[in-house]
Amino acid sequence: MSERFFFPDVPVTLPRGHSFSRADIRFREVDQSGPSFEVRVFLNNPKAGIDTPPDAKNGYAGSFHIYGFGLKKEGTQERQRTLTDYSVNATEAVRSAIERGRPLSITLVPHYYGDPPANADDALQLNGVSVETS
C-alpha cells in the first residue's frame, strides 16, 4: 500500500440526528491527463492493496475508473484542463464503517487493467478526499 493513498481521519459531516440516506465519497481534482486505470476504495483498511478482495469484509466501498487523456507531455495547461472530480456512492459501506466507530480512514488502490491487474500508483494524482452525507 502506498502512503500517498491512505487518508486517515477523513471528516464526515453528518446531518442532524446522525441519520443519512446517502453517502458519497468525493475525490477532488483527479488528474486525467495520463493513462486509464481503476481505483478501488476501501474504508478503515489501511493495509488494503492490489491483492485485497473487493468485498464488504475488507471494507470495500466501490471503485471509479479514470479514462485518461493519454498525454505524455507535462505542459501545465494540458494538465490543468484534465483535472476532474469523481465520486462513489458508498452509502452502505460508510454507514457500516461509522457504526463500527470513527474516525474513518480511506485507502485507494489504483490498478491498471489486465489479468492480473498491475499496480498503478504512478498514475494516480489527486488533491483530496471527503465524505458527504445527506
Next chain:
Amino acid sequence: MADPTLRPSIDSLQQKPTQLAALRDAYEKMQALAGTDNRSWIYWAGLHGYPQWQCWHHSRIGQGSPRGYNLFLPWHRAYLVYWEHAMRDQNADVVLPWWDWTSATSHQSGVPQSFVTPKVGAKRNSLLNGPVPPMLGDPERFTLRFPGSPNRLPTPSDVDGLLALTSFVDFTAQLEDIHDLIHGWTGGRNPSSPGDGGDMGSVAVAAFDPIFWSHHCMIDRIWYLWQLRQGVNNIPDDYLDKPLAPFSLSVRDVLDINRLGYEYVDSHESGGH
C-alpha cells in the same frame, strides 16, 4: 418525415451479412481518404481527442453555470449523428450498430468477432483497426487493442441498476463510469510494454478505433432506454440551451432521438441488455 434509421446490435449483424458488409465498406472508404478530407476517418475521429479536442467528459464548471454540469451524453449523441451521416456518405445502406458488452457472447469472447477478424476474404478488415494520424512525433499508424478478461465486463444487472436511477445527474455520472471502464478494458495493457495501453484507453486517440463507435452507440442506447423509463426531457433545465460545439445542435435538440432520425431495434442480446 422519413422513417427513422434502425440501429441494430453488432451480434444481430452476423445474421445480416449485407448490413455487416455495408459497415465494413463505409469504414474502409472513410479510412482510405486523406486526413485533410472532411469526409475522412481521421477528420471525424480527430474531433474527439487529438487534434481537435472537442469531446465532453465528466463535469465542467463555466459558461455561466455556478455548479458543474456534464454534457457527456448529449455531446456524444450529437457526435454519433454526424458520424452516421459521414458513414452514409460512403455507403447509403449503412447503419451504426451497438456493442452490447453485457451480452452472453461478450462475456464469453470479449470484443465482437466481427471487430477482431484480421481479414475478410483477401481484404483487410476495416473493423479491426483504424488509421491514427502522425502525432507528438509518432508516425501514422493503426490502432491497437489489448482487451482484458471478459468476466470483468459489466453485467445486465449493472445496467438495470442504472435504468432505475431517477436523477439525470446520478444516471449520467454512473453510466459514464461504466463507459470509462469499457474504454480502459478494451484498450487494456500492452504485455510487451506494460506502461502502454491500447488506443481505446486514451481520450486522445480512442475514436480512431472502429469499436469506439459501437461502444458509444451502446452508451447512447442505454440513455435512450433510461429516457423511456424516466422521461425524454428528464435533464436539468439549465442544460437545455448548452451548445454542443462544434455541432450545430444544443442539448434540447438531441433529447428526442426520433427527431434526430433514428431508433434502436427493440431486441435484447442473449443474456444481455
